[in-house]
Amino acid sequence: MIKTFYGLGVLDSSAACFTAFIIGLFFGLALERAGFGSSKRLAGIFYFNDMAVLKVMFSALLTAMLGLSICISLGWIDLSDQVYLMKTYFGAYIVAGLLFGVGFVMGGWCPGTAAVGMASGKIDAAVFFGGAIAGSILFNELYPIIKPLYTWGESHQNSFGLPGVAFFHTTLGLSKTGFAFLFTAIAVCCFWAVEALEKKYAPASTTDRYLNSPFLKSFSLALIVIAGSLFLLPSQPPAKTARTKPAAASPVSPAPAVSEKILLEHVASAQDHVEPEELADYLMNGIPGILVVDVRPSQEYRQFHIRGALNVQLPDLPVFAEQSESAQKIVLYSNGMTHPAQARDALFRMGYTNVFILTDGLTGFADRCLKPVSLRTEPLPVYSANQINRWRAYFYGRNASREAAAKQTIAYQGTLPSLINTEWLSENLQHRQVKIIDCRDQPEYNRNHIPGAMAVSPENFRGVVEGIPSMLLPATFLAEKLSLMGILSSDIIVLVYGGDRIRDATLIGMVFERLGHQRYGILEGGFDKWISEKRSTNTELRKMAATTYQSASARDPFTLSADEVFSYLQNKSAVILDVRPVDYYTGKKSDEARGGHIPGALNRPFTEDIMKSEAYSALKPVAELEAAYASLLLSKETPVIVHCRTGHQASQTYFVLKHILKYKQVFWYDAGWTEWSTRKELPVTVGTEP
Amino acid sequence: MDEENSRYSNPYLTGVMLGLVLLASFLLLGAGLGASGGLARLAAYIEGLLVPSHTHASEYFGAWGNNPLNYYLVYMLIGIFLGGLFSAVSNKRVSFGLERGKSASIGIRTAFALAGGVLVGFASRLAGGCTSGQALSGGALLLTGSFVFLICIFAGGYAAAFWVGRQWND
Numbered sequence: 001m002i003k004t005f006y007g008l009g010v011l012d013s014s015a016a017c018f019t020a021f022i023i024g025l026f027f028g029l030a031l032e033r034a035g036f037g038s039s040k041r042l043a044g045i046f047y048f049n050d051m052a053v054l055k056v057m058f059s060a061l062l063t064a065m066l067g068l069s070i071c072i073s074l075g076w077i078d079l080s081d082q083v084y085l086m087k088t089y090f091g092a093y094i095v096a097g098l099l100f101g102v103g104f105v106m107g108g109w110c111p112g113t114a115a116v117g118m119a120s121g122k123i124d125a126a127v128f129f130g131g132a133i134a135g136s137i138l139f140n141e142l143y144p145i146i147k148p149l150y151t152w153g154e155s156h157q158n159s160f161g162l163p164g165v166a167f168f169h170t171t172l173g174l175s176k177t178g179f180a181f182l183f184t185a186i187a188v189c190c191f192w193a194v195e196a197l198e199k200k201y202a203p204a205s206t207t208d209r210y211l212n213s214p215f216l217k218s219f220s221l222a223l224i225v226i227a228g229s230l231f232l233l234p235s236q237p238p239a240k241t242a243r244t245k246p247a248a249a250s251p252v253s254p255a256p257a258v259s260e261k262i263l264l265e266h267v268a269s270a271q272d273h274v275e276p277e278e279l280a281d282y283l284m285n286g287i288p289g290i291l292v293v294d295v296r297p298s299q300e301y302r303q304f305h306i307r308g309a310l311n312v313q314l315p316d317l318p319v320f321a322e323q324s325e326s327a328q329k330i331v332l333y334s335n336g337m338t339h340p341a342q343a344r345d346a347l348f349r350m351g352y353t354n355v356f357i358l359t360d361g362l363t364g365f366a367d368r369c370l371k372p373v374s375l376r377t378e379p380l381p382v383y384s385a386n387q388i389n390r391w392r393a394y395f396y397g398r399n400a401s402r403e404a405a406a407k408q409t410i411a412y413q414g415t416l417p418s419l420i421n422t423e424w425l426s427e428n429l430q431h432r433q434v435k436i437i438d439c440r441d442q443p444e445y446n447r448n449h450i451p452g453a454m455a456v457s458p459e460n461f462r463g464v465v466e467g468i469p470s471m472l473l474p475a476t477f478l479a480e481k482l483s484l485m486g487i488l489s490s491d492i493i494v495l496v497y498g499g500d501r502i503r504d505a506t507l508i509g510m511v512f513e514r515l516g517h518q519r520y521g522i523l524e525g526g527f528d529k530w531i532s533e534k535r536s537t538n539t540e541l542r543k544m545a546a547t548t549y550q551s552a553s554a555r556d557p558f559t560l561s562a563d564e565v566f567s568y569l570q571n572k573s574a575v576i577l578d579v580r581p582v583d584y585y586t587g588k589k590s591d592e593a594r595g596g597h598i599p600g601a602l603n604r605p606f607t608e609d610i611m612k613s614e615a616y617s618a619l620k621p622v623a624e625l626e627a628a629y630a631s632l633l634l635s636k637e638t639p640v641i642v643h644c645r646t647g648h649q650a651s652q653t654y655f656v657l658k659h660i661l662k663y664k665q666v667f668w669y670d671a672g673w674t675e676w677s678t679r680k681e682l683p684v685t686v687g688t689e690p
Numbered sequence: 691m692d693e694e695n696s697r698y699s700n701p702y703l704t705g706v707m708l709g710l711v712l713l714a715s716f717l718l719l720g721a722g723l724g725a726s727g728g729l730a731r732l733a734a735y736i737e738g739l740l741v742p743s744h745t746h747a748s749e750y751f752g753a754w755g756n757n758p759l760n761y762y763l764v765y766m767l768i769g770i771f772l773g774g775l776f777s778a779v780s781n782k783r784v785s786f787g788l789e790r791g792k793s794a795s796i797g798i799r800t801a802f803a804l805a806g807g808v809l810v811g812f813a814s815r816l817a818g819g820c821t822s823g824q825a826l827s828g829g830a831l832l833l834t835g836s837f838v839f840l841i842c843i844f845a846g847g848y849a850a851a852f853w854v855g856r857q858w859n860d
Contacts, residue, residue: 004716004719005719011762017764019718020715020719020762023714023718023723024766024767025770025772025776027708027711027766027769028769028771028773028777029777030704030711031770031774032774032777032778033699033707034698034699034704039803046847046851047855047858056701056704056705057705057825057826059701059703059708060705060708060709061826061829063713064709064710064712064713064716065832067713068830068831071717076717077716077717084722086818086819090835092816093842094838095813097842097843098843098846099809099810099816100810100814100821100842100843100846101844101845101850102847102849103805105806105847105851105854106803106809107802108802108806108857109803109810110822111820112725112770112820112822115725116773117774118774119771119775120783120785121785122788123788124790125803128804128806129807131806131807131810132729132733132808132814135810135812135813135814136729136734136812136815137737138811139816140733140815147749150816155835157834165833168832168836169832171834179832180832191702208698210700210702
């Protein structure tokens with residue numbers, strides 16, 4: 001992809017000026033060779049006795065147009081941001097064109113040719129040039145008066161998100177390639193016509209004759225073939241992606257463009273819509289990150305609106321969209337679909353890709369979701385009828401206050417992920433957004449558990465990934481599992497361990513780490529502390545409706561592969577902590593292909609972070625952990641890689657370092673010794689020395 | 691004169707060469723060719739010499755700052771002049787004089803050249819470019835405005851051709 005001086009924003013640099021100078025040299029050379037150092041020859045086009053201007057100009061235009069089209073098709077240059085595109089002002093350009101034409105035929109020159117004419121010693125060129133300077137000054141003096149004319153008749157087209165930039169093929173309703181071909185064909189016909197004209201009217205002595213010459217035949221054929229071959233090239237550059245919005249978009253800077261093609265693809269695949277039923281479920285289940293916006297006038301909004309909708313007028317939408325950039329979806333609706341669809345497309349072009357419209361608008365919503373079952377002509381299955389009744393109850397406000405309370409987002413004092421104390425849990429046990437995951441074995445859970453807790457073994461989230469056993473599953477699988485459990489990304493998750501198996505809770509914690517779910521914590525002291533404080537338990541199963549947990553598809557940033565660990569090792573750019581028991585570290589004991597440890601790795605068994613009291617086990621006090629790790633790691637910024645055999649024990653050290661001690665760069669080598677020991681090319685050391 | 695004309699290069703091939711120069715301009719500079727832009731900068735510089743404070747305070751030229759010549763199109767215009775000079779000298783086409791029809795007066799030709807210059811200078815600013823910068827460069831980009839401008843140049847030119855043709859009468 002070519003970066004131009006314009007695209008880089010350095011068109012005023014000396015390098016750009018020098019390039020412009022060189023280009024100017026060739027430009028002047030070409031003009032002079034064409035005979036444009038003569039005003040008589042230039043003016044000849046208006047008297048049909050010398051059509052050189054037309055021949056040169058159209059040949060040049062075709063060459064540049066076809067050449068540029070090929071470059072765009074091959075993805076060498078992106079027109080949308082690498083080339084300066086002038087706006088179209090119909091009124092201004094019509095007036096300017098007519099004036100220019102009169103001036104051209106009077107003077108016999110245009111600015112570029114006049115420069116060449118002066119170089120050829122033509123006095124009239126110098127006079128013309130002086131006149132043009134005077135004309136420019138005149139324009140400057142008249143500018144305050146004629147300013148409206150200067151921008152008169154701006155095109156309504158919007159190309160690459162640039163308002164006013166209009167393409168002629170779009171104006172004519174043709175494809176770009178089709179237009180280029182048609183234009184080439186017309187130009188070739190013009191060449192033949194002017195040759196015939198010259199033969200008839202121009203004195204034979206003044207111009208060369210090309211009519212029916214082998215040259216003109218082959219030249220015409222070459223142009224047609226090249227223009228035709230454009231049909232074979234892709235009309236869009238290979239990998240054109242939508243430009244994303246820059247993080248710090250100021251209101252004055254033009255919003256970045258999104259290609260029209262992507263916009264149309266979204267429209268075609270209905271990715272710009274939200275169906276009424278879908279929206280009703282979103283709202284009723286209180287899924288966060290969804291903003292519903294009523295774009296109707298405020299008096300209509302006050303009469304009735306979809307419960308939970310905000311009222312924003314169309315002109316205020318860009319500001320609203322900017323402020324709500326973090327929202328997953330902004331759903332626009334009005335009575336019908338036209339206005340919100342236009343607004344949505346405009347916002348999309350400005351780079352806000354999270355905006356949707358409600359299919360059929362408020363009318364459709366009322367018809368499809370809120371119309372009483374008794375008034376419907378079509379027979380409905382029981383399930384749908386119940387659903388409609390639930391929607392009606394919700395959107396017409398029955399039980400509104402209770403649900404509103406339940407919908408409220410629960411706040412947590414302090415930062416998560418962290419340890420959550422038993423007192424907080426006991427107070428917030430009933431809240432809809434608090435989900436308790438009991439990591440103990442199923443029989444223990446069956447005997448008794450914290451009310452509302454779900455029994456989930458950490459093994460649920462592990463499996464063979466690319467041949468390596470006991471790996472945490474990819475994010476999409478994890479999200480599926482959480483969906484079945486009825487968990488939403490807005491929930492606060494409390495992980496409960498039994499005995500000293502804090503690592504079971506931290507391993508499930510890694511699930512939430514991978515999904516970027518911040519609001520989770522580990523119950524301090526686990527189930528045993530809960531019991532020792534004689535807090536309530538029961539044996540009931542909590543009924544949960546499945547949800548759709550939104551997953552991030554990108555790889556998490558903290559899980560490392562063996563190769564990545566090896567490259568850290570080679571560069572000595574991270575501390576490797578082996579958290580297995582000492583005997584496995586030294587190689588005295590081994591359950592794998594090779595015993596020992598990664599050369600340079602320090603041993604800090606995970607068990608050293610745990611303290612046992614009479615009633616329960618918990619992580620050691622922060623000060624104690626702080627001191628222990630300060631002796632191993634230089635600073636909080638030090639990159640540190642934790643590993644064990646399968647990633648299980650290491651998840652505990654990960655939690656301690658990352659969330660208790662707030663180390664900034666903690667990585668997790670999930671595959672651990674299971675993988676490392678089998679890869680013979682990777683180095684291994686035995687003994688107590690790192 | 692006629693013998694010289696016959697030495698002009700093939701207009702189609704010259705056009706192709708010009709097109710390739712324009713393509714190079716797009717790919718390197720990210721902007722097309724331009725002549726009137728440099729000319730207008732020169733105009734702003736000259737007006738700035740004559741009435742500096744007025745020029746700097748003016749809305750259009752004032753936006754170009756205190757040194758309007760510091761602009762890539764000025765360098766391109768210098769290049770056009772030197773390129774033209776090189777070609778004219780090497781092809782022995784330099785001849786000092788006022789080009790006009792044999793029976794046209796010097797006064798008429800000079801007046802027309804001057805008036806034409808004023809119109810073209812003004813119109814180029816209004817269109818944001820001349821035959822090179824707007825019509826040719828924008829046309830190659832398939833911009834609607836450039837086609838509108840180009841068509842209107844021919845319309846204006848042909849409409850006025852009859853009234854100003856006497857300057858070329860032999």
